[in-house]
Amino acid sequence: MQRYFLNQTLDTNQFELVKDTDTYQHFGRVLRAKVGSQAEFVDQQQRLVVAKVDSIDAEKMALTIVKELHQQVELPVAVTLVVSPLKNDRSDWLVQKATELGVSRIVFTRMARSVVDWQKQAAKKQVRLEKIALAAAQQSHRLVVAKIDLLKVEQALQIKADMALVAWEESAKEGESSRFVQEISTLKTGQSLCLWFGPEGGLSSYEIQQLVQADYKPVGLGPRILRAETAPIYALSGISVLTELQ
Amino acid sequence: MQRYFLNQTLDTNQFELVKDTDTYQHFGRVLRAKVGSQAEFVDQQQRLVVAKVDSIDAEKMALTIVKELHQQVELPVAVTLVVSPLKNDRSDWLVQKATELGVSRIVFTRMARSVVDWQKQAAKKQVRLEKIALAAAQQSHRLVVAKIDLLKVEQALQIKADMALVAWEESAKEGESSRFVQEISTLKTGQSLCLWFGPEGGLSSYEIQQLVQADYKPVGLGPRILRAETAPIYALSGISVLTELQ
Known part of the structure; x- marks a missing residue:
């Protein structure tokens, strides 16, 4: 699954990607995300979640967090x-x-x-x-x-x-x-x-x-x-x- | 020091590089080797020597082995x-x-x-x-x-x-x-x-x-x-x- 880094901290279960971000461009245009499409997102606090697209238009994409992931992928030092x-x-x-x-x-x-x-x-x-x-x-x-x-x-x-x-x-x-x-x-x-x-x-x-x-x-x-x-x-x-x- | 691989086995203390080889071209032309110039050579038996140029012309380069080197540089497996x-x-x-x-x-x-x-x-x-x-x-x-x-x-x-x-x-x-x-x-x-x-x-x-x-x-x-x-x-x-x- 594609992974993206977010310039925001996820406080609630919902978040938005706006059109002038690389993430919106890549997920929306290159991977042609539709309602229901999923990807992984890492927020500014290194919180890793899977989220799915709720709605998408030319201005923004609305997503809901489906689950939280806990992975040990960083070097110990x-x-x-x-x-x-x-x-x-x-x-x-x-x-x-x-x-x-x-x-x-x-x-x-x-x-x-x-x-x-x-x-x-x-x-x-x-x-x-x-x-x-x-x-x-x-x-x-x-x-x-x-x-x-x-x-x-x-x-x-x-x-x-x-x-x-x-x-x-x-x-x-x-x-x-x-x-x-x-x-x-x-x-x-x-x-x-x-x-x-x-x-x-x-x-x-x-x-x-x-x-x-x-x-x-x-x-x-x-x-x-x-x-x-x-x-x-x-x-x-x-x-x-x-x-x-x- | 520059190192070259030879397509020959060194049996005596002298050897030649002929003009249509990459080694002659590189050592002679790129590095502009002169009489007395030295380089390392590895022969077909993985014998490693330092050799110096005795004479050089448009057709070939004659070299004499100066010393033999023993190095452990290959992976053990x-x-x-x-x-x-x-x-x-x-x-x-x-x-x-x-x-x-x-x-x-x-x-x-x-x-x-x-x-x-x-x-x-x-x-x-x-x-x-x-x-x-x-x-x-x-x-x-x-x-x-x-x-x-x-x-x-x-x-x-x-x-x-x-x-x-x-x-x-x-x-x-x-x-x-x-x-x-x-x-x-x-x-x-x-x-x-x-x-x-x-x-x-x-x-x-x-x-x-x-x-x-x-x-x-x-x-x-x-x-x-x-x-x-x-x-x-x-x-x-x-x-x-x-x-x-x-």
């Missing part, structure tokens, strides 16, 4: 990714996949070796990436939409979390291979984790120093060289396997 | 993915990412609900996907290039492996959540694993029956709905975390 803007459509792709895999927040920040600069198009990029995150959250049946932020490095370094890890290739080369699993295994439900990843050309040694000073622990992510957009996906999958499938 | 052809560039993307994550073989097979049919362009598709796998193997510094096959379902069902698992959404809905980890944890180094994934619309119940009869065990991959191209990446990352990072 709130994961923030800090990544560099990436070339071509790789940032779009990263937002879509990270959302499917349960990320809470994705922070794009320009690093020393970043090859892409979004400064002149920041607002446009943010809108685009938020749309991708919303669509992916609906498609993967999540209860929250990942937050997208474009921050400066100094701001990103201020992010507070119960644990902070930085993916570092050299860590693997130095023979370290199990710190990622060890660290993730100590996380408790409800805690937060910030994961920092370098751009295509890797993190500079100055950046690693800065991150270590800010209490980031360097971790390796296996023996193969992963692209800048693959490493966060590997880490999120690993966190899910270690915290949801054990 | 040989993983075959069986997947459906996917829409747009999602098959390309899957081959690139799965190669980075250590896959041994990717089999594309048209399933009941596949929305894409490659029958008329099978040869062209295979060449394209093999090129993507080769580039990704070089970029991620692997020792083997993932094999790409386009097979019929009946042929894919004949694939022999020490363990066979099928990713099945309903498995997660039935409350099963730890079988994937349990099964992967029993695999020993050198064993083989075949992982079967459905197309965008999922596997039909007849297909699941067929797979179960062929000794595939259904496993869930967590509480969120993953796209057809994301599920294999999630599984490969999980296998790496469970077998390489523990």
Whole structure:
């Protein structure tokens, strides 16, 4: 069943979708909802319901809640990714996949070796990436939409979390291979984790120093060289396997 | 350092690259190799060496092996993915990412609900996907290039492996959540694993029956709905975390 996120909190058993919303457009026009059609809706309080269409006209759609659903679909830990803007459509792709895999927040920040600069198009990029995150959250049946932020490095370094890890290739080369699993295994439900990843050309040694000073622990992510957009996906999958499938 | 796969076995300390090979073109033209330039080469026996250019002309490049490298970069288990052809560039993307994550073989097979049919362009598709796998193997510094096959379902069902698992959404809905980890944890180094994934619309119940009869065990991959191209990446990352990072 199709799932939509609502910009409202559901207080009663009835609610309306008005015509100038994406949800009205998609459910009404693309899926051609009729009286009796059903879909899932997540409100601003992460309340998940199935609702059916009572009436529909060119201006609005009236719906009644049929039942409430209780699903545990969010990662037990709130994961923030800090990544560099990436070339071509790789940032779009990263937002879509990270959302499917349960990320809470994705922070794009320009690093020393970043090859892409979004400064002149920041607002446009943010809108685009938020749309991708919303669509992916609906498609993967999540209860929250990942937050997208474009921050400066100094701001990103201020992010507070119960644990902070930085993916570092050299860590693997130095023979370290199990710190990622060890660290993730100590996380408790409800805690937060910030994961920092370098751009295509890797993190500079100055950046690693800065991150270590800010209490980031360097971790390796296996023996193969992963692209800048693959490493966060590997880490999120690993966190899910270690915290949801054990 | 750039890594290349060779179509030859290195018997002596010297070898040549001739001008009509991709490696000559890339190393010579794109990277503008000169006398003294070095690169890594993997031969047909997975022997990995660093070699330097002794001489170069319009016809060929002569190289001498400088040193031999011994790296453990392959997954401890040989993983075959069986997947459906996917829409747009999602098959390309899957081959690139799965190669980075250590896959041994990717089999594309048209399933009941596949929305894409490659029958008329099978040869062209295979060449394209093999090129993507080769580039990704070089970029991620692997020792083997993932094999790409386009097979019929009946042929894919004949694939022999020490363990066979099928990713099945309903498995997660039935409350099963730890079988994937349990099964992967029993695999020993050198064993083989075949992982079967459905197309965008999922596997039909007849297909699941067929797979179960062929000794595939259904496993869930967590509480969120993953796209057809994301599920294999999630599984490969999980296998790496469970077998390489523990």
